Amino acid sequence: MDIKQLYSNFDLKEICDLYVDGIRNTKSTLANSDKRFLENIILHHKTRTKEEVLVAIILYSVWCPDEAINYSRKKGVFRYRIGGCKLNNASYYLDSLIKYGRYLRYGMANTEYLSMKINCVWMYIFYSKTEKKIEKDIEKHHQRRIRKNINGNKLETALFKELVVYMEMIFVRGNELNRTPNERDVLTGYSREEIGEAISYIIYMYDDIIGIDEKCNYWIDSHYICSDDIVNLILLACKILRLQELELLIDYFDYKISKIENRWRIWNDTNFEKSLRLGYAKTEIQSQVFWDNHIKGDNEIMSLKKISDMIIEELKEDIIKKTEKGNLCRYRIEFPTPLIDFMKNDLKEYSLFEEEMISLKYMEKEMVSLDEVLLNKKVTEHANLGDVLLFQRFFVIIFDLCNRYS
Numbered sequence: 001m002d003i004k005q006l007y008s009n010f011d012l013k014e015i016c017d018l019y020v021d022g023i024r025n026t027k028s029t030l031a032n033s034d035k036r037f038l039e040n041i042i043l044h045h046k047t048r049t050k051e052e053v054l055v056a057i058i059l060y061s062v063w064c065p066d067e068a069i070n071y072s073r074k075k076g077v078f079r080y081r082i083g084g085c086k087l088n089n090a091s092y093y094l095d096s097l098i099k100y101g102r103y104l105r106y107g108m109a110n111t112e113y114l115s116m117k118i119n120c121v122w123m124y125i126f127y128s129k130t131e132k133k134i135e136k137d138i139e140k141h142h143q144r145r146i147r148k149n150i151n152g153n154k155l156e157t158a159l160f161k162e163l164v165v166y167m168e169m170i171f172v173r174g175n176e177l178n179r180t181p182n183e184r185d186v187l188t189g190y191s192r193e194e195i196g197e198a199i200s201y202i203i204y205m206y207d208d209i210i211g212i213d214e215k216c217n218y219w220i221d222s223h224y225i226c227s228d229d230i231v232n233l234i235l236l237a238c239k240i241l242r243l244q245e246l247e248l249l250i251d252y253f254d255y256k257i258s259k260i261e262n263r264w265r266i267w268n269d270t271n272f273e274k275s276l277r278l279g280y281a282k283t284e285i286q287s288q289v290f291w292d293n294h295i296k297g298d299n300e301i302m303s304l305k306k307i308s309d310m311i312i313e314e315l316k317e318d319i320i321k322k323t324e325k326g327n328l329c330r331y332r333i334e335f336p337t338p339l340i341d342f343m344k345n346d347l348k349e350y351s352l353f354e355e356e357m358i359s360l361k362y363m364e365k366e367m368v369s370l371d372e373v374l375l376n377k378k379v380t381e382h383a384n385l386g387d388v389l390l391f392q393r394f395f396v397i398i399f400d401l402c403n404r405y406s
Contacts, residue, residue: 134205146219
């Protein structure tokens with residue numbers, strides 16, 4: 001019988017040994033085309049009804065029980081949080097498969113996994129409660145935002161812009177927090193990269209809840225950026241993303257989870273964790289060696305840093321001037337236009353500045369590709385990687401100048 005017909009006629013209420021054996025007898029094996037049909041339903045579980053997905057998993061399990069569970073695990077079916085999806089049916093799938101498992105002959109490893117994962121329903125509760133707290137804080141901040149009319153211009157503070165400034169403070173400017181890696185209840189327990197991901201996640205939620213109006217003039221509240229409120233908000237997002245990462249290890253890399261008194265322990269009883277950490281260490285060492293070898297620079301190669309030094313030496317304090325008009329204070333950068341022409345190089349002749357050459361060499365190493373291929377690699381319909389290098393020259397210098405005068 002055709003798999004599509006079996007799928008259409010499948011009745012969840014009739015599942016028993018005789019019903020499953022009857023289906024198995026109508027079709028001796030599951031062909032690759034049949035697998036692709038069922039896998040496509042499982043893959044799109046976020047847009048399908050939970051009953052449709054469960055039927056696909058059970059039908060797959062009739063012939064290939066462990067393969068069905070392994071595929072579903074890797075596609076996030078049993079995950080208690082899936083990005084961009086409001087509904088979550090993980091508990092429904094787990095409960096149902098445990099209930100029908102005795103008819104489907106799952107192996108010991110997957111039987112243990114299903115039982116272990118259903119005991120982690122607290123993850124869903126944590127995700128839901130924490131996300132609601134973030135939503136509440138976003139709405140509260142928006143209601144209390146500062147709105148002013150200055151010189152006919154309507155300005156208002158916005159959380160997303162304040163988050164970007166906070167990230168710039170700790171990431172771009174290198175204001176590293178005093179790390180306490182073993183403490184996950186404080187922001188210092190997370191790396192800059194984790195904090196950056198958390199901020200991106202909050203901005204995504206902000207855009208979904210409040211929205212960002214391109215016509216609006218957004219401003220920042222410096223008091224909020226320096227307050228505990230923004231730290232606590234980012235910490236909530238860090239905790240969600242951290243737990244999501246741990247759940248991924250359970251579903252995708254066969255990590256175990258168990259409760260010991262009031263604490264949950266996640267571990268892997270193979271050498272995978274050691275290999276993973278060793279791989280990170282080797283990558284970090286290779287990266288450090290690369291930068292140590294290249295950052296020394298070549299005195300014969302002109303760098304953007306040298307141009308910045310020349311500008312400061314020549315113009316000193318005149319390049320950035322503070323102007324005040326009413327209640328709005330601004331800074332004006334008087335950038336010498338001849339220097340813009342000086343920075344124009346013909347990329348076809350590989351006239352790159354030192355920083356650009358180092359970036360290109362690093363990309364060569366990471367992407368295992370030649371520089372000619374990389375420079376011509378398309379990043380948008382009308383621009384390639386070489387255009388990106390040229391485009392950012394001016395902004396690199398402006399950033400360096402602002403850093404010195406800030």
